[in-house]
Amino acid sequence: MSEKILKKQLFGTNGVRGVIGKDMTPQLVMNIGLALGTIRKGKIAVGMDTRTSGPSLKSAVKAGILATGCDVVDLGILPTPALQYIVKNHFDAGAMITASHNPPEYNGVKVIDSDGTEMDDEETIKLETVLFSEKFDIKSWEEAGNEECIPEMINEYIEAVANSFPKINHDITIAVDPGSGPACLTTPPILTKLGCRVHTINGRPDGTFPGRLPEPSPEGLKGLSELVISTGAAFGVAHDGDADRAVFVDDTGEYLEENEEFALMQKYLCSNDSEGVIVTPVSTSKIVETIAESTNCRIVYTKVGSIYVARKMLELSGNGENVLFGGEGNGGLIFPRHQHCRDGGMSAAAMVALLSKEGKKLSELRKELPPRHMLRDKIFTENPDKVTELVSNAFTTEKLDLTDGIRINRKDSWALLRPSGTEPFMRLFVEAKTKDEAEEFKAIIFKSIQ
Template structure:
């Protein structure tokens, strides 16, 4: 999500705040809708998305994200994607009103609409790929309960490309809709039962486990309540569940599965002697894990374990991931004669690069982000939390070793993560680029600085929240901290 705020139009100040976290591992546009044109934080003059960001458009319900806006998004989509459109939502309390709004826009624009009800985003994507011309998901993913939003899905199951999104926004901002007369409006139907196609597809792709595993599942009161337990039992797991009732108030924990919020899941893992615990975000396109010792599995470790599994079974292939992912990805790829292709941050960029490489004849074996959003190309080209949960069960069953042991085999690197609150992202990026101009600079997304000693850093505006992110990774903690201080000093 891009976050746009009127302050972005004001004269920038030099005030900067920092928030920092340390991870020892293997490893704008909040919007007020007067439709003000904005070109983004990067220096590029090319067309940029204004409302839709890294993963859809999101905002506070009733303030930024209103039924009127969502209806107009539906009208805009109906002009560029004719035919039959699938619509779904997560469990947020504002879901029914916003789903009704986008259906109204689509129907008024002449599209037939099939309502799939409550379901995970990857389930909608899978069903769209098989049966529909496009899809629209009402969700704010990991954002707090007061947020909601819209993700637009193309006919191949991936999220809309930047080019198509900019085209949709052009119609939205100009009001150049095509309202049909009474003889041309669309028809509506419901097909909640199509969700079974998604769960059945995962169960058919993952071989049934030779020895049953006990697994603890935390759907977080989201749509994974309908799918993850069914998937895991379908491949031979015994499942214990917490936060397994759908509830848009998210009483057990927030939609973002944080280490703090997953303490009850960790307790359940230990109490039930589970092989692992798995938790999802608000729309279940991501999965994060608790190991058999009750310890949180950092998402870059999760990526590395799944990558290692994929590369070992497909040596010589290609792994696609954003520039924010741990360099462990390169280390593991080299072990199996694979290579890593980097993209901008965001599952859209990763998925479309995977498809592009595959169309050129490349053997693309795995992709995703270091945030629990993994892509298994043999299944579909989108982040899929349900598939990730099943793949983890298969990995542990195949290896015959506990997750706490498997993670010990991974290369050890130290990643530091900071949040930088500033009024002028462009100025900060320009300062960083100038300060480190004598080093290898990668401008794929923000500014990434690669050093010959193995250290790297990435500075980029967040695509989902109103701050900048700084990632620094090095073989040792001291080396990472000193590099971070260099960067902070250069931009302050």
């Protein structure tokens, strides 16, 4: 009999999330705190984004952690990467109350390990086992944990990001849209410390998100584009609800597709160093391979999810590899010399350094990238394994990659079909040099599963 493979049941690739009062309740979050304190002893840092449900859930997770005898340090409102940076340097674990890019009615929990990365699958399964069994290590009154509130620790993160790059010696204006999230407290001061003139929109913390939704979509960033043009900014940067991602609009107000963002940053970091490794999921544009060839670097692919990218980067670095950069083609960039997690504030600062070095406008730099066109779609199915089998049988002569779902690799194009971790559909990515080629490839895939 084959060994049963355990899988996460509650936590997805980026924590657990749900609608407040329905899937996400203070009772559940307190139990997560109890489970975390049962498997991780010591001092645990807790933070939250700006959502209106944040204070109640933060109180709940702290109650659980304290009941297990662990000490809690409340860091207040801050970005997820700020909590991760502080945990890495000072604490035994962390819990972030956030639903990232989800709408205001959602909230959730991300659990952070002592190295600052999100807890890996193996440890998360241990946490879930304790959570579902309710075998919590609840201490007696004399062993209960203590709490401190130190919100000013956020300044350590701000200083660390700002000090990662040289201060610019020329005038540059940046437009910032924190989306009323915790980046209101970090990205403007980071850029100011670099010597930038900063203008903001949606720059006051507000959990109702009055200006736009937490997901920084092209449609929601029209105000940022207008601010870029009216102020003559070099670019605009926007964050999601917990600021672990950053997306950009260029100096003309045009949205910079996230794979272009990744490629430009990859090119910048590789040109500053000797040959090294770039780590990214199988859902990232083939542009990364073109850039890698021109800069004498190699690409290592992982499953989709920033935690898999971060863990692979740590593994390769531990084996003596020169890991230069990583992340996803969704605005989630990882700078390993700073920390092994997605960091929107670091991405904003790095874009300033990139433009300062190149001496060109962002709109000019993006035109130098090789042309690519990516299509995204969904295939609704209750049986993703069957769909994967049909596609595999239809493309037996192609180069197939089963790292995550099934990826079909051709010389100038590729397609990826992978199951959603939370909903009954499969995500489809198709990329080619032109839109017509991508549409033709997509049609062949749909035909193979009909």
